[in-house]
Amino acid sequence: MLKIGLIREGKTPPDNRVALTPAQCKWVQENKNISIVVQHSATRCYPDADYVRAGIKVKEDVSECDILFGIKEVPVDMLIAGKTYFFFSHTRKLQSYNQKLLQAIISKKITLIDYECLEHADGTRLIGFGFFAGVVGAHNGMMAYGNRTGSYTLNRVYKKKNFQELIHTYFGKANSGTFLFSRLTIIQYPKRKLQIKRIGNKRQRRQLYKRLPRTFERLLLII
Secondary structure, eight states: OEEEEEOOOOSSSOOOOOSSOHHHHHHHHHHSSEEEEEEOOSSSSSOHHHHHHTTOEEESOOTTOSEEEOSSOOOGGGOOTTOEEEEOOSOTTOOGGGHHHHHHHHHTTOEEEEGGGOBOTTSOBSSOOHHHHHHHHHHHHHHHHHHHHOSOOOOOGGGSSSHHHHHHHHHOOEETTEEOOOGGGGSOOOSOEEEEOSSSOHHHHHHHHHTSOTTSEEEEOOO
């Protein structure tokens, strides 16, 4: 029987994402000839107890597993020789800061399958974190600005239970398919340029544009 392990993220600061949810692990074990082990983690978005309730083993030692799944780069001292790993290694573009990691992978005879290199037949990426990575990056920029100026406060994205709740943080609740610009209208921004890109459809972006505070130099990109 093939054994799969979900490893604890070791990069600092630790990433709280995980390759498989408890529900997905349960389905795989019940429908495929595969056993799954989850390495203990205090920072993962799903606590260990959720996996235990799903019937998945949680333990520290995952060296028995054939394939190990992570998210971000695995620290060199956490790599297990001879295993197959799935994670974002950030080595495809010959990044200098991860050359030691790549050398360690080779010397330990590890098979690395980088999520970034998984593609459909047409060349598009199989795992596309691009959109949500952009959302988090934009949010962090706004959050940092609020923290620096004291104008407002935003929580980290991971504290929102879903994408809809995150959207409501900026625009209020949706009504008849149109985003309502609510919370940000009470914030006194200095004169800044704002680029709105890929938020809803064109009509929704026009509606949002009309509701922007007048203190903005308003720039709308209809894409």
